[in-house]
Amino acid sequence: MPTSPFIVPTVDISPYLAEGARAHNSAECARVAAELDTACREVGFVQIVGHRIPGATVDRLTRALDEFFGLPLETKKKYRRSSSENRGYSPPVSESLSMSLGVQSANRMNDFYEAFIVGTETTEYPDLDLPEASYATNIWPGDAPSFRSAVEEYFTHAQELARILLAAFTDALRVEPGYFDAMVDHSINALKMNNYALPEGEVAFDGDATGMGAHTDFGILTILWADQVPGLQILGSDNAWHDAQPADDALLINLGDAMARWTNDRWRSTVHRVNPPITDGQIIRRRSAAFFFDGNHDAVIEPLPGTVVDGEPGYPPITVAENIAAKVAGLKAGVKPTVALREAARVLSAR
Template sequence: MVAVQDPHSRPQPRQGWGGRDPDATLQAPEIPVIDIGALGFTDEPDSGQAVAQAIGRACQEIGFFYVVNHGVPQDLREQVFVEAKRFFALPLEEKLKIPATRDHYRGYLALQSKGYANGKGDFFEGFKMQLDLGPEDPDVRAGKPLHAPNKWPENLPGFRETLLTYQAAMHELADRIAQGFALALGVDRYFFRPFFQKPLTQLSLMHYPPQPPETLGDYFGVHPHSDTGAFTILMQDETGGLEVGHRSGEWVSAPPIPDTYLINIGDMMARWTNDRFTSTPHRVINRANQNRISVPFFVNPDYDAVVECIPTCQSATVPARYPATHVGDYILGVYTSGWQGEEGFQKESTSLV
């Protein structure tokens, strides 16, 4: 029997990180930009070692880093933003035809669908997709939790095809970055591959409407949190609004940088590494007087994977801090918590302006 970590027992923000400071404007020069061009294209033992060392430092110091030379075509990235805007511009009644629910967490997530301790849902709407499993997939037929077909909008030609192409590119990039993590931790470069055979990876499109100034002290675009899975690959537009918990207890900006992805460590990687790699709290507040679009790719392992402390991250004097964690149970607990109201929807217009 695997001892499963309580899904609500997550890394806690340090004092000061939970505050709602509407004027946080500090920049984050300590978030490095790392060229990963040498990583993941060869099996040579020394290939990518310098890149891995830079990744390791960033993961231990702040848990965030940007990557360049990532290999994802610019035209594909631009088309994803086009498709996101097309989807969110649909009438609300069209989007609500494919609702994401507790039991089937794919499709449209309406504005403020999820509520938290303050009783106010996060100020974004989203589209969620995972592996594109058909009705004949054995796990779908068996009713296995978190295994279900995606929900796709009608009369939006090209939307599904673009997102599936981008999802495939994200899986390739995630594998390269995971090799960097493994090398930084002193294990085989393909250590993480067996945990991602049929992963619970999630691609999200997220639209943050402009927040009126009077709401900045009461509402978050996304409340302070740490991510659930191993790590996240974020593509964001030029609007900004993402803020990272700094060691000083302040919030600092993680602004968009052209032609980069922003990577951050999640709870699963923190458990794998005994907190050597930091799962850092972060939040979103859309202070700009314009819509914000972001596209996070959450790199979650397989449902039946069990995450245990990597041998190189523990010793007689530094024992494992976490029990073995069943990935599916942990993620299911997170996905099904925090819904706002019985239906989980606040049916308000969120059309793009």
């Protein structure tokens, strides 16, 4: 019997951005919430349109990526930070995202991409005693003078969109409005900007190298902008890898570990990866920017009431910061997480 084609659903979220939609009691919002619930249960990824991030803002972001990643490798390395801070520049083959799940490849650190990360700082919440490890100070590349303003503009829009999506997710889960507010009022947010095409001769391409290894995201939700270039693959419920790329003017949204744990896997933190975008033996340009909405560092992630059925194992409580720290240690230092992860078994059995 033929299987159904793998499809990432598309949802128009504009009703949640409409004037007066804060109450979220319109029929249009109810429809959007139902569509999101289906996508989160069945796929764990969804394409959104009607998000209202201006095209000009995205254009400025992409020019900023080109400005920074076009610099010589040795210049970019000036902006490298320690793995514990998870900020600044990461050179090619210095990370392995599959190790965030404890899945090791033949070459321990083999992800081909290079990246630059900025995020929420302690200075944004002066009245709170926040840990520097979770809210590290950003570093901005002076060698790319237009970079900071363009990135901060996009970051602001993505942050606002993430909170609107969380309101829609709250409705979709049928919990009371504002249920998650106390868990995200000083959320750790980060923007990871990635580049997969490097000038010839800067780094040797190893056949074992991956574009970005199989992984789940760490927090509540991710907003992904990406070039319309092949590479992104999603691990479906059929245990097979499926290609995915955004449609025109769409953003890809996926769930992270926090939401999967809160819903006890009713909603999926879907495993995904990026293969090197190769055409005729050459790596072609692929850029992406993933905005991670991760929640407060001290928010406790445990199953929501009613999500654990008698006899089913529920996730043990863990804070957002503890979960992120364990996965970043695998990503950047190759340290295997000490807790067995359900996602690792899915990766190892994938076809």
